[in-house]
Amino acid sequence: DGGITQSPKYLFRKEGQNVTLSCEQNLNHDAMYWYRQDPGQGLRLIYYSQIVNDFQKGDIAEGYSVSREKKESFPLTVTSAQKNPTAFYLCASSIDGRVGSNQPQHFGDGTRLSIL
């Protein structure tokens, strides 16, 4: 089955620690995205990548970092600089993220990060 796999489903972090959230897709999609979802709010874009070895900051990139070394993988690191990291993190992909392509974004089932 093709899809987007996020792991782990639940993650706990101590103050001052960095943690990395995994996102893997086997849809052969070029573009991948990371969103943050807080209760009662819409999704906010953290980072996105239109192609391998390239990524751009979204609206709330501070305190986060990403890499895109392989087409199928787009891990997100939540650093200790992120002051309010508790949230539901969602990864998405689309077949083509170029300007004007208007391709649907498909989401994984998320990782819930909590601070101990």
Place this chain on the structure above:
Amino acid sequence: GENVEQHPSTLSVQEGDSAVIKCTYSDSASNYFPWYKQELGKGPQLIIDIRSNVGEKKDQRIAVTLNKTAKHFSLHITETQPEDSAVYFCAASEDRVNEKLTFGTGTRLTIIP
């Protein structure tokens, strides 16, 4: 940048009745409008989308309408069923630089049996 407002934030309808969720957007350059359904503990699922060269699109019990002049679009669900209960999000895409989606704040739809 784009701003998307979504109403209502909660909606309860009797099973079999219709439900309507409305969104407005601010950027007249936006040209792609998807709708997502999110169940508890899951990621959003795309249920229907519309592009700005189309005024209406239907898929079985779900329809979306777009009014570019007024900059608003709506989701219509007919003959609602208990499994339609979920949170629904609208979004708009501005494609000047990238395919960035701006989301509304969501509508919690409850279908009353």
